[in-house]
Amino acid sequence: MEIPQELITALEVPALELTALQGVNGVGLGLREENQEFFDELAVRVYVDDATDVPELPSQIADLPVYVVEFPIEPLFTPDTSRHDPLMGGAQIEQAPMAAGTLGAVVLRNDDNTLAGLTCHHVSGDTGFRVFQPTAPPMPIGSTPDLTDSLGQVSAFDSPVTQTIPTPAGGRLWLGRQVDSAIVALDEAAQQGRTFSNEITDGFGPVAQTLAPALKMFVRKRGSQTGPTGGLIVGMAPAVWWRSGSPPVGHLYVMANQYEIFFNPVDCPDGIFSRGGDSGSVVQQAGTHNAVGLLWGGVPHGGRRAVMSDITIVEQRLNVTLAWAFS
Template identity: 90%
Template structure:
């Protein structure tokens, strides 16, 4: 069933309004469904947690019938608060409490053959910022943070101040970054006895290229 692009665009705002309703967990376009029977008719499919407790919905949106589909959603992933040792790519890192991002990989610097963490600048912060794994400790002003989970400080970053690259997000364009990269020293992690790996966690287990013999 072909769905016109202009119809998808027209339904973006109504879909946001519908998903804001209590009990609605998603809106899509597809075949009309009634009592688990499908009909060869395009419809706005509203997914709900409980079909017996549905909020008031329109019968049509942009001339299309609305059908209700019971489809509860269970998160596949939860925040990764595991302390990875050895440290691998894909692990959660934080520059400050409750500001989590992802470590891209453990890499080898060409300049001095030392190991470093590769991530995004918007995750790590500027040069000199300290990054922790898995989470940053409380850091009241004037106090010395607990460095047990510290990886080290940001060595360098490449990220323009002006955001000028249009990036698609739904039906709109947001100004994004052409480059968003940073490297983190791992000296403080090494001082805490951590080891390092070139593996990258895929959400379940670490994966790597068997041909790689080092980071």
């Protein structure tokens, strides 16, 4: 389903104004939904914490009907203990104890042809932070950490934290980006004798190419917590509240032009598409090895819905390539 750019543009300011309301997490465009059944009709989707406590909303925006979707969106991170060698996509990583996520893929840096680990900024932390796989060792103040499982330090990131010019809407100042992403150097892992693969574990194989996601596309991902699961892209959101970091006083962080995934029961036996610890997972188009997204948000305790960024934008912002091979 094609969504006209003028419609996306028309929704940008109203989306921010509604997202500023108490209990609203974001506003997007997508399929009309009633009782978790989807219809081939375009609608404005308003994501809320609690469907029984919804602020007053307009019945239409940009001549489209408004529907409420209960989806308390938060960044997904939590610890795990699996170790991968060779290192490949889908592995659990930690920046510090009790702050873990998923290594989406080993990627190629375009500026120097070196390898790096791709994940989310809210998982890795800022430039210079050290990331471990599978878990971070105890790091008492003043001590030297054990680097046996260290991958290296964060070399670059892009997220709402890096935005400096705010957009005023709904009485707030919004700092927004289209991605929550980071790359981690792998030099310390190489020094420990670890090897690297362009594959994603659980038989997902190497990424063949990257494509922009689209509404009604079936997708799959391999997360460090839920393993392989699949779903359907049911919405794209011009504004989704990003609950991470500490924005300046009077400001809020927002993710622009994100994509909402709803679980496919056939691919999710326990009814869960993602949970805490899956942030950073590369999302592929089902039935292919084409990467389309980078998962960053959902329901921490496990849920049927998740949110991802466009992987082609991630590549552009970080200047990396997912589909690589050394001869």
